[in-house]
Amino acid sequence: QVQLVESGGGVVQPGRSLRLSCAASGFTFSNYGIHWVRQAPGKGLEWVAVISYDGITKYYADSVKGRFAISRDNSKNTLYLQMDSLRDEDTAVYYCAKQGGLGQNWLDPWGQGTLVTVSS
């Protein structure tokens, strides 16, 4: 079955960096765009970034633009999120999610999430 598994979360100090990974299985990874979505503790969902199936097109939320970078390795069926200059407000559970299809950007399924805590 289609599965996404995030990893790489943890506790990091403000201003430092962290890289998240999302390992995909059960589908042809190189055919689908993949998103990152985050959820601060007790809050709602916030879209973070998306990368196209071929890795060429990338979009970011204004709140992370210039600090976060999304990338993918289709040979490894893995998505990444490089997070630099982390702030307290980046504390959240980070989910990766597969798009419904080419140009069809509903999100299904989602991974279980990885928690990032930014704290001194």
Added chain:
Amino acid sequence: EIVMTQSPATLSVSPGERATLSCRASQSVSSNLAWYQQKPGQAPRLLIYGASTRATGIPARFSGSGSGTEFTLTISSLQSEDFAVYYCQQYHNYYTFGQGTKLEI
């Protein structure tokens, strides 16, 4: 940025009753709208896409309607497992979520 506004923030209903959740977009998103269900400690799950198409495996008691700026998620007869938080998401112009509606007993 398209702003998505959900109402009410909390909806108190009883099992077996009908629940109607609303989502409004600040500008037209056509039918590019999805609904998700999230239970405590779990990832969101896709319920509806294209405003009205049920995702695979979603029970028929869930239905979506609307287009343009006004959308509705209806749960026809609430089951105990339906008590959760529901989010709408537009994917017409980038991607934004509503703030969620908590469905409680």
